[in-house]
Amino acid sequence: MRQKSLCLGVAFAACLGASAVGAEESGSSAADSSAAAAGAAGDSPAAQVQPTPGVATTDSIPRARMRVRHTQVAVLRSGPGLEHALVTTVLEDDIVIVDAPATGAGVGFLQTPRTFANIARVGPIKAQAEALEALLVNHRKTGAAIVALPEEMPVNETVALERQLSEEVDVAVDRVYMNALYPERFSKHDLERLENASAKANGPLRAAYRAALSESRRAAAQREQLARLAELVKAPVRTLPFVFKPDLGVEEIRELASGVG
Numbered sequence: 001m002r003q004k005s006l007c008l009g010v011a012f013a014a015c016l017g018a019s020a021v022g023a024e025e026s027g028s029s030a031a032d033s034s035a036a037a038a039g040a041a042g043d044s045p046a047a048q049v050q051p052t053p054g055v056a057t058t059d060s061i062p063r064a065r066m067r068v069r070h071t072q073v074a075v076l077r078s079g080p081g082l083e084h085a086l087v088t089t090v091l092e093d094d095i096v097i098v099d100a101p102a103t104g105a106g107v108g109f110l111q112t113p114r115t116f117a118n119i120a121r122v123g124p125i126k127a128q129a130e131a132l133e134a135l136l137v138n139h140r141k142t143g144a145a146i147v148a149l150p151e152e153m154p155v156n157e158t159v160a161l162e163r164q165l166s167e168e169v170d171v172a173v174d175r176v177y178m179n180a181l182y183p184e185r186f187s188k189h190d191l192e193r194l195e196n197a198s199a200k201a202n203g204p205l206r207a208a209y210r211a212a213l214s215e216s217r218r219a220a221a222q223r224e225q226l227a228r229l230a231e232l233v234k235a236p237v238r239t240l241p242f243v244f245k246p247d248l249g250v251e252e253i254r255e256l257a258s259g260v261g
Contacts, residue, residue, distance in 0.1 A: 071095055100144070103157045110136060110169045136171055143174035148229060150181055150222035159232045166234075173235045177260070178226050180242040182219040191216060 075097045101109050113136060117129035136142050144165055148158040158176060165171045186194065191213070198209035230237045240259050243252050 075099075103161050106161065107164050107169060110165070110171055136169070139172040143172045145175050145177060146173060146235070147177045147179050150178055150225045152225060152228075155225050155229045155232070158229065162233050162235060173233075176229065176233050176235045176237045177240055178229055178237060179240045181226065181239045182215060182222055182242050184216075184219050184223070186212070186216050 071094050100106050113129045113133040117126050117133060120126040120129065146158050146161055146165075148154045162173050162176065165173050194209055194213055194216075198206055198213060201209055226237070226239065238259055240256055243256065245252060248256075
């Protein structure tokens, strides 16, 4: 993957190869990209995470600045005022990682510099907006990663978003992630045995068999959506597993990172 200076909706493992993962809409399987990236990188001796006050316009935008492999990296999380924080941060750091808004607001968010440049006909605001717009549409320096869930509607939205980013905003889509994918635990023979056992069992044992069969059917349905996604998008598709834990720690983030780089 070519080196980027602005990464939208994707964290270190894709941008730098460090141990972190980012996701736009992760559900239960991954933390948001800014928190996950900061946490994993901060756990590494090579990274130093320091909050940077006085840049973002609101406290609702958690921000961290760190050094990874001698590179100054900033992490921004979605929130009110993100557009201003993005503009100021891009001018200060070597690499900026943005947890971009969800699909419905993502395109408008990326068109913000163009809008400001059209409104401000002269002056520093116009110059700054035009500089950021030029960075966003530079395919060598900026790339987006779209994160989908293995369901019909998120897949449809992902396909539409890739087209909008490429055709309307002119932002490069480097890859697409299918997030929260259930594992395939049973073979066809195993499923037949579970079906037979479930028909004969009673009480808690029957409930356990039915739960296993239900999860297997869900995993199969998710594979169908994964196949649809791979067929309909142009960018390469990678998968991230569903992590069956209530909270994500460093080890869980590293597990997810193994599927990102």
